[in-house]
Amino acid sequence: MANLNFDDFRDLGKYQLDAFNTATSSTAKSLRAIAAEATDYSKQSLDNSRNYFEKLMRAQKIDDIVQLQSEFYRNAYGDFFARASRVGELCSNLAKEAFVSAQSASEQATKAATEATGKIVADISEQTEKLAAKAREAGNGEH
Template sequence: MGYEAEDLQKFGKEQFDAAAAATTSFTKSLQAIATETADYSKKSFESSTAFVEKLLGAKSYESAIQIQTDYWKNSCAGFVAEATKLSELYSSLAKEAFKPIETALAKVQAAKN
């Protein structure tokens, strides 16, 4: 079974289109990750600043302990939520990055049959 020049051109164009789509998707995913990380950093900084202000305004030792306990609980919960969100974004990034490869492999398998 021989390949025609037109078939090779079509195959080359499909590969180029797949690579371009993968690059676009990859870039969008990285931008989403960078934006999410920057937003979390900003929120974390604002939360830390508010914590220090509350702590400096504490009227008693018990109040300071409660402020600190609340801050750490909220910080830990926020970190876990952010880690989960980033994990999902990275997972999505990996899936999108390999999608063109999966499509190309499926086409090769289909061509063999």
């Protein structure tokens, strides 16, 4: 019977686990960056709104109120789209990193599986040759 080398299979699993850990770490880092960007935007937006309402409460003329509203909405619109663009870039980078990690993991797993399979096939071939030699010897001894 062939001596299967289970260390090769363990190594294959190790490659896969390492690749998974690398991909997970990269993904977590990117998700933290996206969450931080969203949190920063929320804080900034709340601060801007509070400042706007404080100024609005002090305004005494309609012209001042209209000007404050125009400035507030213009700034809020610009801030939103700037942050949305930044989050879009972060999401794009996350997708790229995930693809690269998956591709690398696939290449490593394929290499490890090929090496493990090659070792097992070589071991089975060796065992088969030994059994065939024993069978030939036993066949020659009968004559």
